[in-house]
Amino acid sequence: MTEAAERDAEAEADEQDDHLEATISQRGVLFSARDRILIVRRSTDGGWELPGGRLGPYEDAPVGVHREIVEETGLDVHVGRPVHTASWRNDVDRGRFAVYYRCIVPAALDVASSDPVSLSDEHMDHTWLPPEAAADRLSNVQSEAVAAALEVHDG
Template identity: 55%
Template sequence: MTERPLRATVSLRGVLFAPDGDVLVVQRTSDEGWELPGGRLGAQEDANEGVKREIVEETGLDVNLGQPVHALAWRNDDDNGRFGVYYYATVTERTVSLSHEHVGYEWLSPRKAERRLSGPQGDAVSNAREVHDE
């Protein structure tokens, strides 16, 4: 049992595979860091619908959502609780229309995407790659 239960915002992200096997990474406006597309789940929102909504809002891409491939809980630099779930997903096109939250994007090989992203997001790409290669 934990000493202090985690009260957390839920973050849902997709590991989006293009038809050629590349993975989409997006560059944040706030600090120009790289991440997978997605965002926070709203109150009373279905998780699958929430991650699809966030991906469409941020990229304009219609996704075929698959299974979760990674999940973890943490506290951010401000000591706020976070719970993240990363989903395997595929898209049929590579034309991205970014929201104001991002300033750039790249389609990278899964291995390059793993290296570009932070630990948990890189782990999610690695896990999704295994699903994609099945």
């Protein structure tokens, strides 16, 4: 290999290293008719999060987030437009990329006499909170998503 070809190969390798390699997740900021937000508590570590998860292979993004929300909460929500994205490295230095959607819980579910949420085994608890209180229990990234969804909701 010539010296020029080696430099080109090294430059290409460096350029490839600069691209994000990440697990992609999608989550919903679920608004009730009373402007409360649903957060769920993970069974694994007790942390609070917005409902959602990973896309299936070749799955359409809004379909995937809807599926995940139904699986985790039992709620058939209206998935709105994306309101926030974030990328970061987790505690074991793996890349993460998340898309957050503004979602609306149908009023018919929201006014039921009993709580319509039916949790999967992934979560051990849930609560409906005002946006600011929900954001206080979430990670910084998810708190930013709540703020972004609230701007769209109020706007």
